């Protein structure tokens with residue numbers, strides 16, 4: 001839902017980031033307002049996951065220039081855990097397995113960290129069980145997954161559902177979902193999409209990173225952006241995604257040559 | 265309060281036990297000789313059997329050489345540069361705790377072990393050992409009502425000489441190994457526990473070892489006997505001041521269990537580990553062994569080893585009685601320049617004896633952590649079974665982990681199973697937890713305690729909750 005007067009939740013300006021001195025993001029600009037759904041598309045290696053991890057605060061990446069405002073705070077100054085507590089959520093492209101850490105306990109500690117930040121009471125084990133069972137419905141997940149170690153031995157689709165379950169529990173303001181659709185069969189895709197749609201609302205925003213139109217058939221984006229060589233090369237409405245599906249990314253190289261990388 | 269509280273406070277902060285108590289100490293001159301052995305025995309007014317035991321051990325020790333098979337590196341120890349007897353100047357053990365030097369009471373209070381009548385823990389009897397001399401034992405009378413003897417070994421030698429003589433050195437003979445022989449010659453104090461037939465010890469028993477002197481060796485001797493059908497849970501905690509020299513600690517623990525009896529022995533070792541560069545810290549060379557003499561008897565060792573510059577320690581079980589059970593649950597954590605070579609020996613002698621080994625090694629910094637274990641199944645151990653699981657967790661890329669499982673099986677029908685794994689805490693795992701609002705330290709602690717869960721579950725309950733905090737503290741700054 002586009003409302004030009006809606007408050008800005010995330011404002012990325014001239015963002016450059018590198019890994020081991022190697023530049024990967026080369027001047028990303030993006031403004032996201034409450035209520036909006038954005039899709040970021042682009043070829044493999046164009047920097048989509050890097051953008052999401054820089055926003056979430058992954059220590060491997062160094063921001064060399066630019067700024068990111070989240071509501072009224074400088075996001076880049078915050079530790080990753082603090083970013084999460086104030087409502088930024090990253091659904092990982094490749095969720096890691098954490099042997100020995102119970103999924104249920106992990107979800108409870110994470111939920112309580114977010115609740116504490118919002119001034120809500122900490123949930124004890126019983127209250128949390130009630131909440132988690134209710135939210136499991138959003139992703140139609142078997143409660144048995146709660147008893148296992150975080151993501152350990154989960155199939156690709158189960159890991160993605162566990163990500164959406166976390167999102168449902170943490171109730172983020174800005175959710176970034178990095179290829180949550182890849183590797184899902186059509187049923188799982190529907191479940192994930194309906195989960196995202198249920199959680200989207202006028203006060204929150206969603207940034208979907210995806211390769212495929214099939215997700216965007218289920219979650220209608222307000223804006224579509226094409227990333228290449230670490231920046232956003234083109235932006236448009238939902239019809240841009242349809243156009244990409246027809247034409248592919250062959251035009252990108254010519255376009256890149258026309259738009260020189262801005263040097264910070 | 266519970267058993268956990270005895271050591272619970274031990275884990276609430278970074279090494280905060282590094283202080284030295286300024287107290288007048290009676291020490292003898294440095295060095296070891298037959299005269300020194302005689303002097304120690306005389307000071308303690310010991311019966312002849314004990315002096316003989318010490319002298320025999322000393323003569324055996326003279327002919328022995330320090331073992332060098334462990335994966336440990338340290339400069340040669342000069343055994344003539346160590347003081348073998350030091351005791352706080354307090355003429356004899358006081359009848360009432362209120363007569364104990366207030367400085368000592370204060371020291372233990374600072375360590376989280378209040379001893380005075382008003383403040384002491386309600387369900388844990390504590391023997392407080394200061395520089396290898398027991399200064400107080402709580403709840404002796406209450407335990408005595410149940411026939412349980414819990415006292416310092418020095419007192420036991422006086423009051424229950426026949427029991428001590430019957431059992432001392434029967435599990436770890438005086439010439440067992442270099443460090444055990446040294447201990448047998450010069451041991452100064454330690455705890456003695458006797459649980460008579462059919463008695464389930466009504467309280468958790470606990471000994472708290474405090475090293476205070478910088479130039480004194482520490483040689484405690486602990487002996488626990490559980491008669492037929494008896495059971496006891498015993499917990500040992502250790503701390504030491506921070507010195508930039510190394511102190512030698514060579515203890516011996518002997519356990520004896522008769523038919524249907526059981527001993528659960530838990531250790532939380534938090535001796536000073538030296539600084540980031542490996543300067544200072546305790547050299548911990550310990551011989552711990554239990555003998556399941558009776559049928560269906562059981563010994564369970566649980567250890568959380570976090571301190572010491574060097575750890576050389578293999579709590580073992582000799583499973584003689586038919587159907588007896590031995591268990592070893594261990595978490596050994598090393599950081600900075602610490603070195604640990606630890607594990608267990610399960611010696612299956614009797615039929616249908618069973619043993620379980622669960623070892624979790626965590627190595628961070630530049631430390632080296634080795635598991636060394638022996639499972640031996642003798643020819644008469646028909647139907648014996650062993651299960652061993654040895655997992656290592658590496659933190660950072662400078663630390664080392666080794667696993668040396670030795671299996672000797674002379675019984676074709678026995679079953680011996682060994683599993684091993686190595687994992688690493690990765691930056692991506694930590695980031696994943698952080699990106700869900702979980703702070704860095706808590707994330708490390710969740711992963712480490714997840715890794716150690718099988719062992720922590722064996723600890724007396726409240727302590728288990730504290731144990732992961734201790735590990736997280738020890739790991740501070742080592743990840744990332």
Ligand SMILES: Nc1ncnc2c1ncn2[C@@H]1O[C@H](COP(=O)(O)OP(=O)(O)O)[C@@H](O)[C@H]1O
Pocket residue numbers: 019024042043044045046047048049050051060
């Ligand atoms: N941690 C890293 N170390 C080295 N190179 C990286 C790292 N992360 C990303 N890159 C590189 O940055 C580029 C963009 O990667 P990524 O953001 O994963 O792209 P996308 O998600 O669009 O496929 C790729 O060339 C990738 O190899």
Ligand SMILES: [Mg+2]
Pocket residue numbers: 048049050093178179
């Ligand atoms: Mg990607």
